[in-house]
Amino acid sequence: MNDSATATELTLPAPAKLNRMLQIVGRRADGYHELQTLFQFLDHGDTLQLCLRDDGEIRLTPALPGVPDSDNLIVRAARLLQAESGCRLGADIHLTKRLPMGGGLGGGSSDAATALLGLDRLWRLDFSLERLAELGLRLGADVPVFVRGQAAWAEGVGERLTPVALDTPWFVVVHPGIEVATAAVFGAAQLTRDTAPITMARALQGGAPSWSNDCEPTVRSLYPQVAEALDWLGCRAPAMLTGTGACVFARLDSQTKARHIMAELPSHYTAFMARGLNLSPLHAALGR
Numbered sequence: 001m002n003d004s005a006t007a008t009e010l011t012l013p014a015p016a017k018l019n020r021m022l023q024i025v026g027r028r029a030d031g032y033h034e035l036q037t038l039f040q041f042l043d044h045g046d047t048l049q050l051c052l053r054d055d056g057e058i059r060l061t062p063a064l065p066g067v068p069d070s071d072n073l074i075v076r077a078a079r080l081l082q083a084e085s086g087c088r089l090g091a092d093i094h095l096t097k098r099l100p101m102g103g104g105l106g107g108g109s110s111d112a113a114t115a116l117l118g119l120d121r122l123w124r125l126d127f128s129l130e131r132l133a134e135l136g137l138r139l140g141a142d143v144p145v146f147v148r149g150q151a152a153w154a155e156g157v158g159e160r161l162t163p164v165a166l167d168t169p170w171f172v173v174v175h176p177g178i179e180v181a182t183a184a185v186f187g188a189a190q191l192t193r194d195t196a197p198i199t200m201a202r203a204l205q206g207g208a209p210s211w212s213n214d215c216e217p218t219v220r221s222l223y224p225q226v227a228e229a230l231d232w233l234g235c236r237a238p239a240m241l242t243g244t245g246a247c248v249f250a251r252l253d254s255q256t257k258a259r260h261i262m263a264e265l266p267s268h269y270t271a272f273m274a275r276g277l278n279l280s281p282l283h284a285a286l287g288r
């Protein structure tokens with residue numbers, strides 16, 4: 001019943017994102033870092049199934065290992081939307097988790113955005129994307145881009161977004177099997193925070209493989225497993241870190257080349273191949 005305005009059940013994607021480049025240009029008084037980054041979505045991610053409840057309860061299954069439900073960004077997004085709207089409806093939410101946690105793919109943030117947009121539809125709130133993005137920013141710096149649903153040049157902490165159309169190649173994304181804590185990377189003394197800001201036009205001219213990520217040297221030294229994955233993938237194609245890691249990715253000219261790399265994958269890594277998308281599949285599913 002996804003396409004009906006009277007749906008009582010919705011099954012919706014929560015796509016991954018890549019940071020195709022990322023530079024740190026400053027640090028705010030509250031400790032958050034000022035970034036310049038290019039976000040793009042992938043046709044790979046989590047899935048949320050939302051079923052309407054009329055008793056106001058928010059029930060999530062299954063629980064994520066190590067994450068109490070009250071901390072889960074899906075439950076927090078649902079409760080925030082209830083509080084903001086005064087809505088007395090609730091939902092049963094089933095999460096199919098495919099994205100690694102602490103992977104730099106924005107899995108939790110994307111789940112939160114899908115919950116916000118899906119529940120807005122299920123509860124017939126009709127909030128604007130602008131209002132939902134503002135709510136999303138309270139949950140995490142990466143949530144607004146998933147709410148807006150367009151590949152974007154981002155500034156500030158990631159909330160000042162300008163839509164862009166990037167090339168949409170195949171990517172191989174390798175997970176080195178560890179979780180990186182975003183706060184630990186941003187808190188590291190050695191992280192450089194003074195890259196000179198550039199214009200969006202200049203960033204777009206840069207293009208792969210010259211795009212880079214300022215977090216990479218710090219993550220390499222704090223997490224040797226990520227350094228090893230960057231070196232392994234980098235021997236096969238120009239490789240980069242996404243966000244603060246742990247995942248690394250390479251852009252390939254063809255699906256065949258991506259398949260060749262997948263076939264060589266050592267057993268201690270997991271990986272997937274996916275296509276870059278400039279429009280989020282969430283927005284395509286909701287017709288927004």
Ligand SMILES: C[C@](O)(CO)[C@H](O)COP(=O)(O)OP(=O)(O)OC[C@H]1O[C@@H](n2ccc(N)nc2=O)[C@H](O)[C@@H]1O
Pocket residue numbers: 019031032033034035037104109139140141142143156157158182183186187243244
């Ligand atoms: C690195 C990126 O993934 C790039 O897309 C994001 O900027 C991270 O976004 P996120 O995971 O949604 O991050 P949040 O949950 O908002 O923040 C986690 C922690 O990372 C640090 N943090 C995050 C984002 C930012 N621009 N500056 C920061 O210093 C803060 O210590 C914060 O407590």
Ligand SMILES: Nc1ncnc2c1ncn2[C@@H]1O[C@H](COP(=O)(O)OP(=O)(O)OP(=O)(O)O)[C@@H](O)[C@H]1O
Pocket residue numbers: 064066067071072073074099100101102103104105106107108109111112142180182243244245246
């Ligand atoms: N629905 C959720 N899915 C994943 N993690 C969640 C969720 N809700 C809360 N979390 C918490 O958020 C942390 C970061 O998870 P997430 O998968 O978003 O990392 P990430 O991909 O590195 O994010 P980002 O790229 O935004 O930094 C997890 O370690 C977990 O404690």
